[in-house]
Amino acid sequence: MSGNKGAGKDVPEADQAGRPDWAPVDAGPQFAVRVVRGRATGSRGSSAPAVPRRSLTAAEYAQGVIGGNRTILARAITLVESNAERHRRLAREVLARVLPHTGGSVRIGLSGVPGAGKSSLIETLGNQLVTQGKRLAVLAVDPSSTITRGSILGDKTRMETLARNRACFIRPSPAGGNLGGVARKSRETILLCEAAGYDVIVVETVGVGQNEVTVRSMVDFFLLLLIAGGGDELQGIKKGVIEIADALVINKADGDNQARAAISRQEYAMALGYLSPITRGWQTRAHVCSARTGMGVAELWRMVQRFLEITRANGFFAERRQAQSVEWFHTLLDDSLRDLFRRDPVVAARLPDLERAVAQGAYLVPDAVDDLLRTFQPAPGRRS
């Protein structure tokens, strides 16, 4: 794609045509640009109150987000995505203010290889949900773009109809350089969207490597989207990913592909029989659908609703959210400690000598680590 491929280009290309709502505050790391051009402008329709481009206070951000102002929501997300220290402080204040209004959505993770039909499914399902009066937020997370610079996602127009619907809010997430960063920011973004009144939040990620685990740790229901292949598809997907899913959905069950999809579903259903479900009280399902014809999509949503009924009744829904908060706490703690350590001037000054020493075999690596840890003496009250 051409969007953010340019060397050293930190700001997505869409910015050149007019700064979109989600443009980064501080031109941070690479973005996973899955941008439907013009969708951000949908939030600036004539009915939207004018929002001054000046800096907003935490109270203004919070009020705007809680009031469902899409432009302010987009700016608040940009704020939480910023790595600048002053933005981080302000972002925390905003989050603290909106916190009482969070938690009310259904959080759904959606993963699958590029081309599986994720955006098509979101479009089809999303339109059904919007018709039922639901408000939907879609957060696209692509940590892989630090390597691929977003090329995996292509420069295609995605979720066109939804993107124009005011009951829907679509947002790419920054690659952030590491999964911890992505997780942190996506979690904060989820909270902002919830405070803005979105009932369903879909966190979409490309099925490569570790992404699914990160997304699993922030959603209630995790859906793995698959396509019927030539019989060996079970090998193409890491067993671990199937283990963390609440539903395996075989897409593109239409036309000539219908029979193959049905066979595939049976194979997956059989494979699931050997695995322990990730969610207490819920047997992971294998399901077929066609994002193109809509076949099986309403049933898919009924499955999600059934899942919610069961897990809310048996207490697992709340337990999982609590466990996710604790996990988030630990992730943030680890990130912050690492930042604090890496930014310490004494540590930074000592590091090259130790690197040389271990490279030359003059110093045992564990000794060098101990040495550096002893060097580290953060001043009281210093924060990353």
Ligand code: GDP
């Ligand atoms: P993503 O990369 O996972 O988001 O996949 P897309 O939604 O962009 O879909 C990839 C391609 O598969 C596109 O050409 C879609 O039109 C096509 N596609 C998606 N869903 C279906 C489906 O249910 N049936 C058929 N026949 N094609 C589909």
